[in-house]
Amino acid sequence: MGDGAPLIEVKGLKVHFHTEDGVARAVDGVDFTIAPERTLGVVGESGCGKSVTARAVMGLIEPPGRIEQGEILLHLRDKVVDICRLDPRGREIRDIRGSEIAMIFQEPMTSLNPVFRIGDQIVEAILLHGGMGRSQAHERAIELLDAVGIPMPRQRFESFPHQLSGGMRQRAMIAMAMSCNPRLLIADEPTTALDVTIQAQVIDLMNALRRDFNTAIMFITHDLGVIAGMADDVVVMYSGKIVESAPVREIFHNPKHPYTQGLMNSIPSLAVWGARRLKAIDGVVPSPFAHQQGCRFAPRCSHAMEVCRARSPELLEAAPGHSAACFLHQAAP
C-alpha cells in the first residue's frame, strides 16, 4: 500500500451483536488500513461482516451491536482519533461524519429523505458542516449535482427523490456524500441494486470523482468484477474475518486463500469461452452464532488439515504486501 501515514487503521476490531438468540460475532478480529487516495475493495458474501465493518468505521454501531475490542484510528491533520472510543451520538463523531468520512448505501432511499427536495438535502449537509452561507451552499449543491452527471442540475435541485430513477438517486446520494470533500468515502454495495448499464455509469462516475476529489474509497461489494475494475487493494472477508489481503492484481492473478480461489472459480465469466463446469464451493456459510473452533472455512475447504480444525489461522504475510489467514501458507506451528 502507499507510503506515508495511513488514513484509517483498523486493529483487532470485534463487533458482536447481543440478541435473544445468542451472540452473533459479526466482525471477529479484523485488521486493515486504508491509505489516502486509495480504493480498498472489501469482498465477501452476505453475513461475512463487511457492512458491519463499514458501519463501525462510520461510528454507526448501535445496540444490540457492540464494539467488543479493537481500535479504528482515523489520522486527522493534527491528531489521531480512535472512532471506537467516541460516543456514537456525540459531537466529535458528527463532525467526522460528512466532513472526513461519508457513506453511500445500496438503497439510496435509506439516506435520502422522501419529503424534502434533493437540492435542499444537499444544502443542509453543506450548512451543517459550516463555512458557507445559504446562497453559496445552494450554488455549491448545483455544482455537485452537475459533477455527478445529473442533467439539468438547476431543475433537478427541485426534484423529490421519488421523481428520480434508481441511477439518478444513487448519483444524488453521491453528490450529498461528496458535499464536504470527505477524505474517505465508504460505498456499501452502491451498484448492486442497479441494472448493469446504469452500474457502469455509476462506477465510471466514482472513478472520476476519486480523481477530482482525491478521496479514498472503501468499496464494499460481493461482485468480483466490480472490484477488479475499481480497487487498488482488496481484502476478502469470510465469516467475520479477513482471510486474504493484497493489491488487486495479486488477488486476482495469485489468490492464496482457498476461499478466494474458490470464489474466483465459482463465477461464470464473460471472458471464458466454451462449456465448462463451474467449480462450486460445497457447503454453506457458517452461522455467525456458531462458535466454531479452528478456521471458519475449514468445513468447506478441500485442503483442510488437522491443524485447521484445531486452531484459527492468523492473517500473516505470505509474500510481500500479500497476507493470507491460512495454514497452507504458514510454517507449521
Place this chain on the structure above:
Amino acid sequence: MNADDTLLDVRRLRKYFPVRKGALQRRVAQIKAVDGVDLTIQYRETLGLVGESGCGKTTTGRTILRLIEPTEGSILFRGRTSDRDDGEAMIDVATATPAQVKLLRRDMQIIFQDPYSSLNPRMTIGEIAGEPLKIQGLMTRSEREALVLDLLRAVGLSPDHARRYPHEFSGGQRQRIGIARALALRPQLVVADEPVSALDVSIQAQVINLLQDLQEQFGLTYLFIAHDLSVVKHISNRVAVMYLGKIVELAATAELFGNPKHPYSEALMSAVPVADPDFKAQRILLQGDMPSPMNPPTGCHFHPRCRYAQDICRAEAPVYRAVGDSHFVSCHRADELSLRGLRSS
C-alpha cells in the same frame, strides 16, 4: 433446426397492463410489458432471456405459463390436452381452457427468483415438494411421499429434510426445494425466473451446476430468465436479448456474444464488469435510463440511447428479421454496422 424438435413456439405475444386512475378506475394508459415477442424453444435446449429490469422478461415467462393472461398472440406448446393425450400435437396455451391449463401444468413449471417468498412457511418441505402431485391428483399419499424423497435426493437435499420447515434452510437450500417442486410432475419445460440472482456467489455455482445436471438427467428444456449476462452465457444454448417489451436480438450463444448485431446487445456486454484487473474494458456507456414502457419512444425503442441512431430509427420501428443462420435482430442498421462482441481468447 428441425421444426419437429420445437417444444414451444411463441408468436406475436403481447401483454398490456392497464393503468387505472380516479374513483371510477378509468383506464388512462397501458403498460406494454410484452409487446410482440416471437421465440421458439427446442427440446432439451436452454434459451436464455436476458435484459434489464422492466424489460418484460419476467412477464414473458409468466405469460407463457398462463400465470398471466396474454393480451394477444399465440403460445404453441407440445403438451397434453387430455389425460389420454400423448402430448404429440401442438396446442395453443393462450386459448386453452382452464381444465387444459391444469393438464398443461404437468408439462410446464416454474422456478421463482425469491427462495423466501416462494415457499409457504407453514408447510413442510415434503408437503411443498409434493403439492403439485396432490393438486393434479396423481398417486396415493404413500407413493407421493416416496417420490418426494427421491426428488429431495435429486436436488441434493437429504430425505430427512422432508419433515422440516423452510425457515430452517439457507437461501441456496430453499432454492433447491423450489427446484424439487418444479420437477415433481416431470415437466418438459421449466421457466427459471432469475433462479440464482438472490443467492450468494459461492452458492450460485452450486445451483447452476444442479440445474445443468437435472437437465441432463430428466431431459429438461429451460427458459432461463436472468439479468446477469455471465450466467446466461454460461448456461444457455441460445440467447434472446429483450429491451422495452421486445426481443431485439436472438442467436446461438457464441454467435450472439461473439458477433452481436444489435447496438443494445453490444452496450450491454461491454458494461458487464469482468473479474480481471488487467481486462481493459472498452465500455460503451449508454446515456440515460430505460424509458417507461407506458410511453415508449417512437420508431426503434432504443434510439434515444443508441449511438448509431439515424433519422430512420426515430421514425420507423425496425422489423425483427433474420440476418444470418438462425440469428435474428431488430435494427435498421444491422447489416452495415460492425459491432464489437467479446473476443474469444
